[in-house]
Amino acid sequence: EIIMTQSPATLSVSPGERATLSCRASQSVNSNLAWYQQKPGQSPRLLIYGASARASGIPARFSGSGSGTEFTLTISSVQPEDVALYHCQQYRNWPPYTFGQGTKLEIK
């Protein structure tokens, strides 16, 4: 099973600032990495797939990068509506597909 580790657990950012979220895989997943946004009380929403491709309707301020074992989700200019729990997921090796523990984004 591939273990996904996200950091930090909580990130506090002022509106308009850049947020950088990290995800590390215990072995290479190539570019088979997705990011999800989960707002309070809602189900997760796909943000990024293939490590760097934005899903339909996702604002351009969200970008993903990385390959192999190290990945980054960047929010270029954080907005108040970006407060959420962010998850990464690998889909290189299964079963099982595995998720990170999540990073909680807060607004200062």
Add this chain to the structure above:
Amino acid sequence: QVQLQESGPGLVRPSETLSLTCSVSGDITNAHYWTWIRQSPGTGLEWIGYISYSGSTEYNPSLKSRVTISIDTSKNQFSLRLSSVTAADRAVYYCARQKGPLDVWGKGTTVTVSS
């Protein structure tokens, strides 16, 4: 625009079987897998398993002995059964459409395990 909706009892007794159904508005196609995920407080998202249009399944090895996922394409539904539940199975259960990444999710349903 495909939408998914979970349904089923919100309360299950310990040692009994949890049964949930996911209703799909739009067609269940053979281009995707139809998946169950759960989320327990403090433990993140856990992939339970998926079923294809043709009925082939894959399960999380940690749950495999207790999980059955089935599909009824005539009703545009797929279902989850989890046997011998304990308090550790208390979670929000989501159904989702999957092709690697999970691109459509249901709203989720909360299941509590208690006598």
